[in-house]
Amino acid sequence: MTAVQLCNALQCQWLANAQQTPAPKAHTIIMDSNKVVENIYLLVIVTLVSVLQNAFFAQKVERECKNHNTRTSAFERVSCANRNCMDAYPTFLAVMWCAGLCLSQAPAAFAGIIYLVVRQKYFVGYLGQTSQSTPGYLFGKRVITFLSLMCVIGIANYLLVRFYGSDYKEYVETITNAATALLLIP
Amino acid sequence: MTAVQLCNALQCQWLANAQQTPAPKAHTIIMDSNKVVENIYLLVIVTLVSVLQNAFFAQKVERECKNHNTRTSAFERVSCANRNCMDAYPTFLAVMWCAGLCLSQAPAAFAGIIYLVVRQKYFVGYLGQTSQSTPGYLFGKRVITFLSLMCVIGIANYLLVRFYGSDYKEYVETITNAATALLLIP
């Protein structure tokens, strides 16, 4: 009898525990929303900085456009620089977000920041007058390549986990974090 | 006594079992998929509308391109308007999705709709012939600024929750919903 009572007492306790273990609804949703933000907030910050940079470029074009209504050389130059930057922008965004979602966000965001610095240099260099400052159409090739490699590694890791059950994700993330430093070498 | 020991032993075993059992597979996936769609469906609708608008712009360029094979003034005008709109399109998409994911989707989608209306006006205004209808390179600055602010607030809220544990998300969402109405003022 006492054992049954004890069991009943334990049952009540365990049932109470069981009912508590899944978090209540409203709380979960807030948590979920925060979990989503947790995984992307660095990427969002880089995206915001890139949007600010876009606005800066567009402002330059706007001013040049209003000052000289004729198609001067300066307008051609700033418009071309802006267009080249804008042509590469969706590619950059797509690769950065894929790399951040597939592998880990910190190296992806860091590479994104470096890309923005490279783009700023490219834009300023394009506006210069001297002959040595005539960059080509492409820029930031190394960063884009790095981000693409991150995507490939992330997907390869996922497929390895799925078919062989071995998870190298932690090692891969450590190596990626270290490799990001290589991007700083000019 | 022994029954209690048994119960304790079973408790340990059951707790161990409890930690291993994931929720049932098929049901979760359907739920998860719907939960993902639930958080983004307004953004997807706005994206679809923007794609329709892009198609409308491209159709205009296509027709002008086929009608006049020479580079007439009308072709220049419609092509330039289309290009300016397309230059700003990735920026808009990125900011809208970030704002929708970080804070809440309803105000972000509403601001997106307003941006599309502004863009339509800009495009039509660009095609006009009179001198008063020569808009600059930029448009929709206010909407983009608003969406950027939403991103910033969402990330600030996340960081506050993470480091201080205080959650202002509900208040922030209410204020954002109210602030969206301000965009309607011309």
Place this chain on the structure above:
Amino acid sequence: MTAVQLCNALQCQWLANAQQTPAPKAHTIIMDSNKVVENIYLLVIVTLVSVLQNAFFAQKVERECKNHNTRTSAFERVSCANRNCMDAYPTFLAVMWCAGLCLSQAPAAFAGIIYLVVRQKYFVGYLGQTSQSTPGYLFGKRVITFLSLMCVIGIANYLLVRFYGSDYKEYVETITNAATALLLIP
């Protein structure tokens, strides 16, 4: 004896409860990360292929730009082809990802691959010299329409589930998979 039997009965009940309790934290996070990758990895692969194609296009422009510093006809042609492709790129990416997230990723990724093939043909055709190879501004209209329809169906399905509780998602996915084959018809 009776206590053990009771315990057994309780075990069954508790096991049923145990199936509701969520998995422990660290395990969930790895699972979650892999679950995210599981739902998007085909889309990421297509995105990577499209980035490679963009790099191929940009390389062509870069080479033409460096070879002939003057604005030759070949430069104009390759630059225009690249620009038309880049103008449509964000639209394509947005629609493909929306379709993949809202409905299912396999048909979306397959349609994306077909779009990339169409784009390659368009680019090569644009560079040709003969008069029959002067495509217009638009291309891949059918693929974009198909992807937009996928988004619409996905959202309609979500709204149906939400308001009526009936889930046609499986039938819809089967039909979509079959309809993808229609894209192959030239």
